[in-house]
Amino acid sequence: MEYVDLLKGELHDLVQPLSLKLTQLETRIEETEAELHELRALKNSLTSVVYKLDPSLAPPPQIKRNGGRGKNEGQISQAKLNEFMDWLNRNRDQINAGVGIYASGLLDDPDFTVIRNGSSISKALALFHERGILVIDSVGAGGRKNFKVV
Amino acid sequence: MFSIREFRDLDILVKLRESGPILSRDLASELGADEYGSVIGRRLGWMRHYGMLERNDGSLWSLTDAGKRVVFARKRAALMQELGELPEEELIEVMAEVCARYRLGNPMIATMLRREFVFGTQR
Numbered sequence: 001m002e003y004v005d006l007l008k009g010e011l012h013d014l015v016q017p018l019s020l021k022l023t024q025l026e027t028r029i030e031e032t033e034a035e036l037h038e039l040r041a042l043k044n045s046l047t048s049v050v051y052k053l054d055p056s057l058a059p060p061p062q063i064k065r066n067g068g069r070g071k072n073e074g075q076i077s078q079a080k081l082n083e084f085m086d087w088l089n090r091n092r093d094q095i096n097a098g099v100g101i102y103a104s105g106l107l108d109d110p111d112f113t114v115i116r117n118g119s120s121i122s123k124a125l126a127l128f129h130e131r132g133i134l135v136i137d138s139v140g141a142g143g144r145k146n147f148k149v150v
Numbered sequence: 151m152f153s154i155r156e157f158r159d160l161d162i163l164v165k166l167r168e169s170g171p172i173l174s175r176d177l178a179s180e181l182g183a184d185e186y187g188s189v190i191g192r193r194l195g196w197m198r199h200y201g202m203l204e205r206n207d208g209s210l211w212s213l214t215d216a217g218k219r220v221v222f223a224r225k226r227a228a229l230m231q232e233l234g235e236l237p238e239e240e241l242i243e244v245m246a247e248v249c250a251r252y253r254l255g256n257p258m259i260a261t262m263l264r265r266e267f268v269f270g271t272q273r
Contacts, residue, residue, distance in 0.1 A: 129158070130270055136161040138182035139151065146182075150164065 100146035152193040171210035201258040
């Protein structure tokens with residue numbers, strides 16, 4: 001046991017300078033972060049003053065497309081949307097006779113080949129809902145929306 | 151769950167067209183609500199206030215004549231295609247016409263237009 005204690009003591013002595021260095025590094029990082037924070041605050045207040053004195057220097061405001069909800073129609077081509085629309089029209093009776101359609105269901109359906117990406121299907125469904133082509137028929141487990149064709 | 155940011159008025163109107171007169175409890179169940187609460191009642195109450203729905207003595211909810219006209223109005227495919235192909239800049243004029251209808255037209259339709267804007271823009 002004495003040997004083990006001796007080893008522990010030696011290891012402790014070996015680690016101590018490294019531990020000290022680590023503490024110094026942490027202190028240095030904290031100081032640098034505090035300085036960076038102060039510099040950013042100073043930059044923001046200076047920028048604000050400059051833009052007030054000369055508004056022409058201010059960048060144009062960024063406009064959020066589609067209310068900032070990320071439903072950017074541009075991500076799905078119009079051709080795909082038209083194809084999806086045709087599919088809806090062809091399958092209207094079948095869709096409306098059942099529980100409706102939902103994104104994950106279409107993704108799992110091997111016969112649905114118009115769009116093979118879950119996110120794009122969700123976006124297209126939301127878009128058709130906004131345009132009054134689809135209506136929410138019910139909301140399933142976990143908030144899944146089942147749509148039917150108007 | 152039944153906020154106008156989640157469900158368009160048209161969603162509920164179409165559901166009522168399919169179901170016919172219905173109790174709010176049953177409507178909530180058909181729409182997938184786990185439990186019946188006052189939320190659907192409040193939504194239906196506002197829709198009645200705006201003239202889209204009515205409730206008879208047996209507490210059954212149904213479409214008003216004006217509500218039926220909205221649900222049964224079918225968009226002309228040619229018009230929708232034309233609207234879809236309009237350059238964005240020309241939509242300003244379309245919006246101006248919609249705004250004019252909002253101010254001068256049927257109050258129920260004006261309310262639905264306003265609520266559509268809330269739904270569509272989530273604002």
